[in-house]
Amino acid sequence: xxxxxxxxxxxxxxxxxxxxxxxxxxxxxxxxxxxxxxxxxxxxxxxxxxxxxxxxxxxxxxxxxxxxxxxxxxxxxxxxxxxxxxxxxxxxxxxxxxxxxxxxxxxxxxxxxxxxxxxxxxxxxxxxxxxxxxxxxxxxxxxxxxxxxxxxxxxxxxxxxxxx
Amino acid sequence: xxxxxxxxxxxxxxxxxxxxxxxxxxxxxxxxxxxxxxxxxxxxxxxxxxxxxxxxxxxxxxxxxxxxxxxxx
Numbered sequence: 001x002x003x004x005x006x007x008x009x010x011x012x013x014x015x016x017x018x019x020x021x022x023x024x025x026x027x028x029x030x031x032x033x034x035x036x037x038x039x040x041x042x043x044x045x046x047x048x049x050x051x052x053x054x055x056x057x058x059x060x061x062x063x064x065x066x067x068x069x070x071x072x073x074x075x076x077x078x079x080x081x082x083x084x085x086x087x088x089x090x091x092x093x094x095x096x097x098x099x100x101x102x103x104x105x106x107x108x109x110x111x112x113x114x115x116x117x118x119x120x121x122x123x124x125x126x127x128x129x130x131x132x133x134x135x136x137x138x139x140x141x142x143x144x145x146x147x148x149x150x151x152x153x154x155x156x157x158x159x160x161x162x163x164x
Numbered sequence: 165x166x167x168x169x170x171x172x173x174x175x176x177x178x179x180x181x182x183x184x185x186x187x188x189x190x191x192x193x194x195x196x197x198x199x200x201x202x203x204x205x206x207x208x209x210x211x212x213x214x215x216x217x218x219x220x221x222x223x224x225x226x227x228x229x230x231x232x233x234x235x236x237x
Contacts, residue, residue, distance in 0.1 A: 006228050007221070034227040035220040039211035043231040045224070086228065109220045112170060145208030148201040153193065153216060 010064065010083045012112040017060035019114050024050035024099070026106050026117040028090055028124065030139065035109050036121045038146035040139055048090040048119075050099045052077065095130020096123060121147045172219050190214070 018025055027035065029046035049057060061068055066084035071077040077089045096102050106117040119127075125143050128136040166173040190213045197209045215223045 006232065007225050012221075031224060031227070034215075034223050037212050037216045037223060039208065039215055040227060041230045041234065042227050044228075110167065110170075111221050111224070141205065142208050145197075145201070145204040146212040148204050149193075149197050149209045149212040149216075152197045152200065153213070 007086065009112070011086055012114065014060060014064045014066060014084050014087065015111060015116055016114045017063045018057070019116060021056040021060055023054055023056045023060060024103075026099075026103065026119050028093060028119045028127070029088075030124075032118045033121055033124050033143055033146065035111070035118050036107075036146075037150060038121060038143050040142060040146075044086050044088040046088050046090045048093060048099065048102075052089065052091070093127050094132075095127045121150060170219065170221070172217065172222070174217065 026032075026048050027045060028048045030038075030040045030042035031045040033040050034042060058068055060066075061079065061081075061084065064081070064083040066079055066081035069075075069078040069080050076091065079085070079087050079089065093102070102119060102123060103117065105120045105123045107120060108115045109118045110116075121143065125140065125147060128140055128143065166175070190210070193213055194206060194209045198204050198206060215226070218226070
């Protein structure tokens with residue numbers, strides 16, 4: 001049986017629109033770790049925006065048929081719609097500096113037709129350490145081993161453009 | 165060309181090293197990582213090396229798919 005399609009063109013289109021409209025954002029969390037090679041499992045793709053009030057985010061959503069659902073006292077802000085269902089909004093990153101400062105610790109990674117800023121694995125580990133939830137403590141050894149592996153392979157094969 | 169097609173360079177090469185040779189190269193890399201990081205776990209290092217042979221989008225898809233599959237159980 002063929003594997004079900006996931007993160008298809010329609011879902012990639014949102015990232016493309018955000019990039020085209022020059023929205024300041026980065027991918028963080030385990031999706032970011034996975035993109036860099038960490039063998040982690042994630043249910044969604046965490047997006048950290050410099051300014052969630054940026055009108056261009058709504059414009060990007062309009063282009064892909066997505067919706068922004070503002071936060072309520074009981075619920076966080078959400079994206080809704082098939083093309084954006086995989087994306088989660090991150091409001092706070094434990095243990096990290098400001099968006100602008102962390103931007104220096106990002107790398108551009110090609111996702112489909114778009115190159116997107118992705119928080120470095122080292123900084124993801126710093127965030128997980130600071131958050132220190134049970135699920136963070138479980139994944140930290142995996143991320144740390146992945147980082148050690150990345151450092152080793154990058155030392156042997158410096159910047160060969162693996163971010164296709 | 166691989167970047168334009170959004171595929172791994174290895175997928176468009178006419179000749180690929182035999183799987184055993186590739187595995188041996190990966191094993192050597194894993195051994196080096198483990199020697200320099202005594203606290204590291206072989207499985208974590210090995211799976212990272214396997215994923216580094218894939219494109220970032222393939223890695224992400226694999227991760228999302230596993231989460232979705234896990235939800236079924």
